[in-house]
Amino acid sequence: MRQTGIAHPPLPLPPNAQSENLEAFHRWLSEAIPLVPSLGIKRMRWQGEVLNWDLALSANLNDKGTGFGGGLAAQTTLIGWCWVTLWLRAQGRQQDVVVADAGQRFLAPVRGDYRLVCRPRDAAASQRLDTMLAEKGRGRIALLQELYCGDTLCLQAQGDYVVLPSTTVEA
Template sequence: MTDTTRQPGEPYPRLPLPASGSREDLSAFHAWLANAIPMVTSLGIEKMQREGDRLEWQLALAPNLNDKGTGFGGALAAQTTLQGWCWVTLWLREHGLARDVVVAQASQRFLAPVKGDYRLVCTPRQTNGTEQLHENLQQRGKGRIQLVHQLYCGESLCLEAEGDYAVLPAT
């Protein structure tokens, strides 16, 4: 259920961090996300799963159709940006950190029309990306990570996207 009483400029309360050593409940995170960012309910995210440095979503095409009956590029771009934000936020939560994350830069390359339900996979661009992020957070109190997104419809790669996400200093 979306909170209609929240006003622009008013932050949504953070989701409590998982207990130390506990695994994130992605269903609870998805429910919180839908309240914190109201457009999430319209994006067709059916399932989130996380394994190691990989975040994968299963998405329905129906809420993301364009006038041609294929995936609307703007919705797909929004999904990649949101997924990157979620990747960094979940990584921080796993490390016991409640910090603000913003996208600094994003780009997409559309390779083929999306004609059915699809999956979106997000991973760090560099194999040592998480180690660099962790080191920067410890040394400078802030950090950045580059993420790559790949959208598959069946076995076809339909979109590749990149994002540069910043973890802001603690306030």
């Protein structure tokens, strides 16, 4: 059982960028954030600079039998946090990530299982983040999240995520 005020131990970095085990990451995430097992995440895929999740609607129903907006908002925020965390891990970095700003626009009801897609807002965003981290040890990136039910775009979201300076103390 997690204790408030006590950080969860980080997941060890993979030996190289191509060896990230997303199933192990999902298990760690489910321990680190107690809400995660309730979100209905069935599968994660990391493809280039795009993170995809397949999700079950049954875990996120509202009183009308469609997707609960608050839960969908939480999922879009979390997938952005995961995008930054996985991107950092691929760079061999283990730093804390926080959401600084987030917003959603609901376009259509979610009536079945769905997928979330997360990527940088623009093509140069990850390069700018890499430069900020190299120069300052911290940085910020803007991400977009889209939720699709079949081919229907049901939700567009965006978030700004901050990578905090490393707190590693040298002996």
